Amino acid sequence: MSESFTLAVDAMGGDHAPEMVLRGLEIAAERHPGARFLLVGDEARLIPMLKSLRRAAAACTIRHAPDVIDNALKPTAALRMRGASMRIAIDAVAAGEAAGVVSAGNTGALLALAKIIIKTLPGIDRPAMAAIGPSARGDMVMLDLGANVVCDARNLVEFAVMGDVFARTVLGLPAPSIGLLNVGAEELKGDDRVREAADVLRASPIAPQFVGFVEGHDITAGTTDVVVTDGFTGNVALKTGEGALKLVSDLLRQVFRSSLAARLAYLLARPALDRLREWLDPRRYNGAVMLGLNAVVVKSHGGTDAEGFAHAVDVAMDMVVHRFNDQIREGLARIVGLGPSQPRGGPRLATAL
Amino acid sequence: MSESFTLAVDAMGGDHAPEMVLRGLEIAAERHPGARFLLVGDEARLIPMLKSLRRAAAACTIRHAPDVIDNALKPTAALRMRGASMRIAIDAVAAGEAAGVVSAGNTGALLALAKIIIKTLPGIDRPAMAAIGPSARGDMVMLDLGANVVCDARNLVEFAVMGDVFARTVLGLPAPSIGLLNVGAEELKGDDRVREAADVLRASPIAPQFVGFVEGHDITAGTTDVVVTDGFTGNVALKTGEGALKLVSDLLRQVFRSSLAARLAYLLARPALDRLREWLDPRRYNGAVMLGLNAVVVKSHGGTDAEGFAHAVDVAMDMVVHRFNDQIREGLARIVGLGPSQPRGGPRLATAL
Numbered sequence: 290m291s292e293s294f295t296l297a298v299d300a301m302g303g304d305h306a307p308e309m310v311l312r313g314l315e316i317a318a319e320r321h322p323g324a325r326f327l328l329v330g331d332e333a334r335l336i337p338m339l340k341s342l343r344r345a346a347a348a349c350t351i352r353h354a355p356d357v358i359d360n361a362l363k364p365t366a367a368l369r370m371r372g373a374s375m376r377i378a379i380d381a382v383a384a385g386e387a388a389g390v391v392s393a394g395n396t397g398a399l400l401a402l403a404k405i406i407i408k409t410l411p412g413i414d415r416p417a418m419a420a421i422g423p424s425a426r427g428d429m430v431m432l433d434l435g436a437n438v439v440c441d442a443r444n445l446v447e448f449a450v451m452g453d454v455f456a457r458t459v460l461g462l463p464a465p466s467i468g469l470l471n472v473g474a475e476e477l478k479g480d481d482r483v484r485e486a487a488d489v490l491r492a493s494p495i496a497p498q499f500v501g502f503v504e505g506h507d508i509t510a511g512t513t514d515v516v517v518t519d520g521f522t523g524n525v526a527l528k529t530g531e532g533a534l535k536l537v538s539d540l541l542r543q544v545f546r547s548s549l550a551a552r553l554a555y556l557l558a559r560p561a562l563d564r565l566r567e568w569l570d571p572r573r574y575n576g577a578v579m580l581g582l583n584a585v586v587v588k589s590h591g592g593t594d595a596e597g598f599a600h601a602v603d604v605a606m607d608m609v610v611h612r613f614n615d616q617i618r619e620g621l622a623r624i625v626g627l628g629p630s631q632p633r634g635g636p637r638l639a640t641a642l
Numbered sequence: 643m644s645e646s647f648t649l650a651v652d653a654m655g656g657d658h659a660p661e662m663v664l665r666g667l668e669i670a671a672e673r674h675p676g677a678r679f680l681l682v683g684d685e686a687r688l689i690p691m692l693k694s695l696r697r698a699a700a701a702c703t704i705r706h707a708p709d710v711i712d713n714a715l716k717p718t719a720a721l722r723m724r725g726a727s728m729r730i731a732i733d734a735v736a737a738g739e740a741a742g743v744v745s746a747g748n749t750g751a752l753l754a755l756a757k758i759i760i761k762t763l764p765g766i767d768r769p770a771m772a773a774i775g776p777s778a779r780g781d782m783v784m785l786d787l788g789a790n791v792v793c794d795a796r797n798l799v800e801f802a803v804m805g806d807v808f809a810r811t812v813l814g815l816p817a818p819s820i821g822l823l824n825v826g827a828e829e830l831k832g833d834d835r836v837r838e839a840a841d842v843l844r845a846s847p848i849a850p851q852f853v854g855f856v857e858g859h860d861i862t863a864g865t866t867d868v869v870v871t872d873g874f875t876g877n878v879a880l881k882t883g884e885g886a887l888k889l890v891s892d893l894l895r896q897v898f899r900s901s902l903a904a905r906l907a908y909l910l911a912r913p914a915l916d917r918l919r920e921w922l923d924p925r926r927y928n929g930a931v932m933l934g935l936n937a938v939v940v941k942s943h944g945g946t947d948a949e950g951f952a953h954a955v956d957v958a959m960d961m962v963v964h965r966f967n968d969q970i971r972e973g974l975a976r977i978v979g980l981g982p983s984q985p986r987g988g989p990r991l992a993t994a995l
Contacts, residue, residue, distance in 0.1 A: 363830075425889055435825050438833050472788050472877040477716075480791050480874065505881025509889040521833065522878050524825040525871075528858025529879045533886035536778055536862040540921075541894075544914040554911035558904045561897040568893075 294323055296585075296605055297378035297387035298349075300330030301357040302394020304592050307331070310393065311338050311345055313598025318344035320599065321606050327387050329354050329378040352377060358398045360591065367398035368405065375399060379406050382584045388609045389585025391576075391601050396588055400436055403579055403586045410614060412621040415440075416581035417448045418520070418588070419455050420527070421574055421604075424511030430456045430465070431508065431516045434577060435524035442485035445469065445517055449490055450620045451580040452515035453498065458611040459578075459604060460514065467495065468503030468513035470522060478502060482519075495620075534569060576601030578608065581617070585609055647676055649938075649958055650731040650740035651702075653683030654710040655747020657945045660684070663746065664691050664698055666951025671697035673952065674959050680740050682707050682731040705730060711751045713944065720751035721758065728752060732759050735937045741962045742938025744929075744954050749941055753789055756932055756939045763967060765974040768793075769934035770801045771873070771941070772808050773880070774927055774957075779864030783809045783818070787930060788877035795838035798822065798870055802843055803973045804933040805868035806851065811964040812931075812957060813867065820848065821856030821866035823875060831855060835872075848973075887922060929954030931961065934970070938962050 298314065300307040307330050314326055325348055328335060332353040339346040354374035358367045370376060375398060378390045383406045392399050400416070409416055419432035432448050432455075433440070440448075449467050456465035469487055471479040476487070479502065490499040503512050505526060518526065545555035555562070567573070571590070575597035579586040585608045589601035607613075651667065653660040660683055667679055678701055681688060685706040692699040707727035711720045723729055728751060731743045736759045745752050753769070762769055772785035785805050790797060802820050809818035822840055824832040829840070832855065843852040856865050858879060871879065898908035908915070920926070924943070928950035932939040938961045942954035 423889070425892060438825055438831075470878060472791055472874055478791075505878040505883075506885030506888070508882055509885040518878075521825055522875055525823060525858040525875050526878050526882045529861055529882045530858075530886040532859030532862040533883040534890060535859070536776070537887060537890045537922075539778060540918050544911060544918050547914040550910040551914045554907035554909075556907075557910070558897060558907035561900040561904045565893050565897050569890075 294321075294606070294609060295325040295327060295387040296602065296609070297327045297329060297381045297390040298602075299375045299378045299390065299392035299394055300328050300335055301354070301374040302392040302591070303589065303598070304393075305594065306393060307334055308338065309593070309595050310598055311335070311342055312595035313602065314345040314349060315342040316595060316599035317602035317606075318348040320603065324348060324606060325350065327352055327378070327381055329381070330374045331355070331357075352381070354378075358395050360395050362395060362398060364395075364397040364401035367395060368401060376402060376406075379403060382586075383407050387584075389587065389605045391587045391589060391598075391605050393589035393591050393593060393598060393601070396435075399586065399588055400579060403582050407582045407584045407586065409581050410583055410617060410621075412618075413447055413451075413581035415444055415447070416579050417444075417451060418577050419452060419580050420577040421459065422508070422527075422530070423569055423574065424509050426511030428460055429508070429511055429514055429516065430460065431518070431523060431527065432580065433518065433520040433523050434527050435520045436579065437520040438524075439521070440482070440519035442482050442489065445482065445486035445519065446489050446493070447581070447621075449486075449495065449499070449515070449517045451617055452517055453495055454613065454616045454620045455578065455580060456514050458613045458616060459607045462514055464498055465514035467499050467515040467517060468501065468507060469499075470508075470516055470518035470526070471502035471504065474502050474504060476501070486517075531571070538566075538569075572597035572600055574600075576604035578604060583614065585613060647674075647959070647962060648678040648680060648740040649955065649962070650680045650682060650734045650743040651955075652728045652731045652743065652745035652747055653681050653688055654707070654727040655745040655944070656942065656951070657746075658947065659746060660687055661691065662946070662948050663951055664688070664695055665948035666955065667698040667702060668695040669948060669952035670955035670959075671701040673956065677701060677955075677959060678703070680705055680731070680734055682734070683727045684708070684710075705734070707731075711748050713748050715748060715751060717748075717750040717754035720748060721754060729755060729759075732756060735939075736760050740937075742940065742958045744940045744942060744951075744958050746942035746944050746946060746951060746954070749788075752939065752941055753932060756935050760935045760937050760939065762934050763936055763970060763974075765971075766800055766804075766934035768797055768800070769932050770797075770804060771930050772805060772933050773930040774812065775861070775880070775883070776922055776927065777862050777864030781813055782861070782864055782867055782869065783813065784861065784869045784871070784876060784880065785933065786871065786873040786876050787880050788873045789932065790873040791877075792874070793835070793872035795835050795842065798835065798839035798872065799842050799846070800934070800974075802839075802848065802852070802868070802870045804970055805870055806848055807966065807969045807973045808931065808933060809867050811966045811969060812960045815867055817851055818867035820852050820868040820870060821854065821860060822852075823861075823869055823871035823879070824855035824857065827855045827857060829854070839870075884924070891919075891922075925950035925953055927953075929957035931957060936967065938966060
């Protein structure tokens with residue numbers, strides 16, 4: 290893959306595409322003056338839109354794609370759409386024309402296309418989806434967020450290695466602490482899978498960073514910089530946390546409308562409340578990253594706006610600039626002798642070392 | 643088991659026991675004038691404390707227990723402590739002296755003792771832990787919250803039946819809606835386990851109440867009255883949601899201390915903020931219920947106060963008064979022919995019907 294600072298961008302993915310994507314690139318082009326974007330989508334719509342976006346126009350090269358992968362389309366069907374904007378963007382990455390791809394389109398399709406066309410890194414069994422989120426002690430990384438609903442111990446160990454490199458690269462932490470999500474912090478808690486993964490991590494070179502098991506409340510407490518879990522649990526935890534934040538913010542809105550005094554209170558507290566809202570702003574955390582592939586693949590939330598999309602581009606640029614995949618390779622090499630993936634109920638991973 | 647309105651109470655379980663328990667019973671005795679409590683614990687400490695608690699003293703009979711099960715004790719060790727307050731309370735339930743038990747002690751020990759001494763209801767493979775929580779559309783029930791970290795499809799179906807009866811009994815809903823927690827709402831999402839459980843529920847008599855798959859954000863959105871999941875996912879989701887609520891409430895506290903204007907704003911908005919705090923008060927949701935046993939077993943949070951413990955007693959009383967277990971038996975009888983539990987990877991549940 291090319292190490293150039295060109296990103297392929299799926300112009301047609303997302304609820305408000307392509308307008309949202311192009312306005313996002315206008316913001317991103319200002320933040321990353323050296324970056325080039327290979328903008329893939331419906332030429333007839335993109336050309337006139339770019340006219341009013343000076344910076345984006347200067348940074349973009351348009352490549353026409355006649356089709357769009359709908360959000361409802363199954364990954365198997367998406368694989369057959371060779372003229373889709375997402376597909377052509379991924380093909381460009383595989384051909385070395387771009388170091389990575391950003392799309393706000395169909396998640397399942399993006400993961401399937403990336404796995405098949407860009408392929409996984411040597412030594413990685415399955416790619417994982419990671420994202421950055423807020424905690425009481427600063428930003429933290431959680432993975433897998435849904436790419437793998439069934440995981441074995443080996444997958445969890447790989448996720449820990451990739452999460453470590455991701456936290457170093459994107460959060461800039463020299464030695465991120467790593468926790469394995471479980472139902473309790475004691476060593477005997479949980480199922481075979483998490484106990485086996487913990488055994489392997491305790492015996493591995495990243496043991497000094499591995500703090501052991503963490504629980505659901507540790508995610509937002511920021512107990513560790515990286516929280517590792519299977520895609521089922523991670524997906525539920527992510528959406529449950531988002532749901533709880535939404536519940537409180539909706540209730541607060543009601544509180545500040547409930548009386549004249551409360552409305553006045555809102556005006557008085559507004560600067561501080563705005564800082565809080567900004568800090569928890571989902572756009573600031575937009576950009577789930579598919580780790581373990583031979584290039585940078587970033588999935589923007591489909592419902593985001595230009596600012597959120599620009600943030601997803603920031604994440605992709607960080608990974609490209611910091612040679613994320615070279616570091617993953619080194620990280621994996623440090624955990625030498627990690628055997629092939631074991632089916633559930635198979636021999637304990639620790640004995641395979 | 644007795645259908646009397648006597649509850650056995652573990653006086654010694656919980657961070658602030660026995661004071662917290664006794665003061666909780668003082669509140670509960672006022673709310674439930676007909677109730678009797680079999681108070682199990684260290685006589686020498688309980689008798690003087692009860693002197694200043696008039697209502698609790700009138701409602702309680704003390705039974706001495708020389709030992710206390712520590713929170714750090716493993717369930718296997720707890721099973722051998724025949725003189726522990728929790729054990730003697732559970733023995734009293736098994737002997738028919740009380741219709742149920744409330745304890746704020748060691749959760750694993752309570753579950754193990756209850757399973758072995760009180761035993762599961764006929765037709766129930768494994769008991770589940772359920773609790774009530776807040777949502778945008780009112781209170782909702784979630785289970786399992788950690789009693790079973792590995793579950794098969796049959797367990798999930800049983801949890802749905804028990805959750806239905808629990809929501810009818812404790813929330814007073816005539817036909818609660820039921821959702822199965824998954825990584826997406828589409829039928830093909832998730833692992834075999836949740837898809838098999840969904841197939842069985844769609845073909846069962848509770849099909850009209852079963853809305854299908856729900857996601858993490860649906861828990862606090864209140865999309866369904868009952869959310870069914872395995873104990874691993876449920877435990878993580880519960881603690882993640884609690885953690886997110888705690889993060890926002892800590893941040894709001896900072897907001898309202900950040901300037902003189904913000905402090906004034908707090909005073910102005912205080913009545914509405916207090917209502918919000920009251921509504922989200924964890925004490926109001928205290929009392930996780932172990933469903934599927936031959937008696938009512940309620941676990942209070944270990945760190946709760948008297949008000950929270952009284953709420954756990956409320957939950958137990960609701961279940962006793964509404965003959966919860968008779969209704970579970972009827973609910974199970976409606977799902978006729980549910981075969982024996984299948985190991986993971988075994989034949990599909992649907993074919994066993």
